[in-house]
Amino acid sequence: IGGMHFAAKACGVPCEVASAFDINPIANDVYRHNFKDTAVSSRNIESISAEELDNYRADVFLMSPPCQPYTRQGLQAGSSDPRSRSFLVLLDALPNLQNPPRYILIENVKGFDTSETRAETIRVLHSCSYAVEEYLVSPRQCGIPNSRLRYYLLATHVPGGDTGTLPSLDAALSQDVLITLPVLSSGLLASSATLRHASQSVAASTAAEASGEERSASS
Secondary structure, three states: OOHHHHHHHHOOOOOOOOOEEOOOHHHHHHHHHHOOOOOEEOOOHHHOOHHHHHHHOOOEEEEOOOOOOOOOOOOOOHHHOHHHHHHHHHHHHHHHOOOOOOEEEEEEEOOHHHOHHHHHHHHHHHHOOEEEEEEEEOHHHHOOOOOOOEEEEEEEEOOOOOOOOOOOOOOOOOHHHHOOOOOOOOOOOOOHHHHHHHHHHOHHHHHHHHHHHHHHHHO
16 A cells, blocks of 8 residues: 555655555555555556566565565464465566566465565575675664564665675664664654764564564464
């Protein structure tokens, strides 16, 4: 429905969304309502070829694949779940792109970080010369009163550069990252000073949150 589109605009990033894809017609109707000037494609991502992706010459891929295969409240079938297929198709296409994106942002639930899909994602990104950063972030860390832990991956294309080793993942967002988050005109994010304080005070609670959710899922 355009969540990442809204986030890009709210952060002041000068961008134009070349196209949005979703197989759900209702979600696409909502997207068109929210962003009337953006092309929305009602099609299965599995039907999109590498050549078609190349033709967009997109600088950034924003991806929020289905979370059901990874949620801790579900079966956690991961890559064997049919709903993960669309994302895996995009991974398969990436090495064949003549115009790969400079950046890739992936969002999913806590649980994706321990899946075999995540391991395959890292492998493909490194093989395609992407440096990878990963975070587990709760809105509470950004001054928003909502406890909703999410996984984020940011990949940067560095042809011929050092893409690093397989990264480790911490349950708490670091202070260095927190203080660089932009303060939105809407006031959704706290000030840098507040964030700096929050980064020190929420680290333990975020780790506890992750642990608590694990217990709930297994009970």
